[in-house]
Amino acid sequence: MTALAYLVLLATAVRAGLGLVAGPGPDDRRRVPVATVTALVVVGVPTLLQLTVVPALLGQLGRDRAAIGDGQVWRLVTSLVVQDGGVAGSVFNLAALAVVGVVAERVWGARRWAVVALASGVLAQLWGLVVQPVGAGNSVAVFGLAASVAAVALRSGDRVSRLFGAASLLVGVALLVAGDIHGGAAVVGAAVAAALLALDRRSRR
Template sequence: MDIVRSVLYIVLLVTAGVAGASLRGTWEPGAARRPPVATMATFAVVAVFSLLQLTVAPGLFEALRRDRAAIADGQVWRLVTSVVVQDGGWPGTISNLVALAVLGTLAERLWGTGRWLGIALAVQVLGGLWGLVAQPVGAGTSLVDFGLGASLAAAAVLLGTEPRSRGPAAVSLACAVALLVLGDIHGGAAVAGAAVAGAAAGAALAIRRRERA
């Protein structure tokens, strides 16, 4: 089962990236030239805390991780702080940061900084709440990575005009649903990201139609 989940992880993220890259034509004018501020800031904060956790301050993991018992005791902030520490060691940290850099940049080019932050916060909290059932103790940036990736896939399905964007997007979303059915925490984050982004993309589509009318 671990192999199946690993394959689903890789396929979901890669196809989401492909779908997101194909949406370049829908970016706002000048988006490609603007620095992805939210992505860069989040990357820096996660990198610093993760480096400290994995080297000189291992206690950060226990202090900031998602922990169902602690959250039930009132430490609700753990749903957010768990994003900056990692439960996958160095391999998990590196892969999470690479995914954040790639998918985060594509998502910020598409959604803009404000909506990027909204989607990231939503998937972190909603994915974390699902994690209280699926994985009561844990941490990592992967919830944001999967949520942003699924947001790109949802946008490609709704806003994409070419099969090369909609095909990979459909595969990515299918993987998200499969992970959710398997009770995987990343499936919850991905489905949440797709739902939030779907609403945003639907609103953008409605505006386009009104402008053409």
């Protein structure tokens, strides 16, 4: 059931985002999604090493409440580049990063994409210390990006995009209430999106 909620949140966010970026011009089609490609490399290389020749990386870099409490705060960041879901979970996380990442980068641009992804990824780890003290994976950054796109669609998309955006955000809230780390990531992503949109409104005044 949780896996289905994950798929619904991501799929509805992507659909909402596609409604926002429909009808790209020639320049948009040729533009390389730099932030997404960079993230895939930064996450993919350590993940591949962890799954093949250096399995100890998960224990050394993953989220661990006891280790973080002992001062290894860097795990709040490094836990994003290793995976706790084995081969299947790693493939899903990287595929989701590619699909959601490209759509989110079309919506936000590379710099704001990085802000949303890092804020969601790192702050969700704090929620994870409460609900899932040990773990790892880039999925929290993906869920934050997805929710940020849904938040933009809810504010400025067409009717269909708003419906999909609302559905995505409702699933995120449900996951948060259920004590799922991905719900925390989604809420952070939506909050960062709201802050960025507010900054845009102020700058236009």
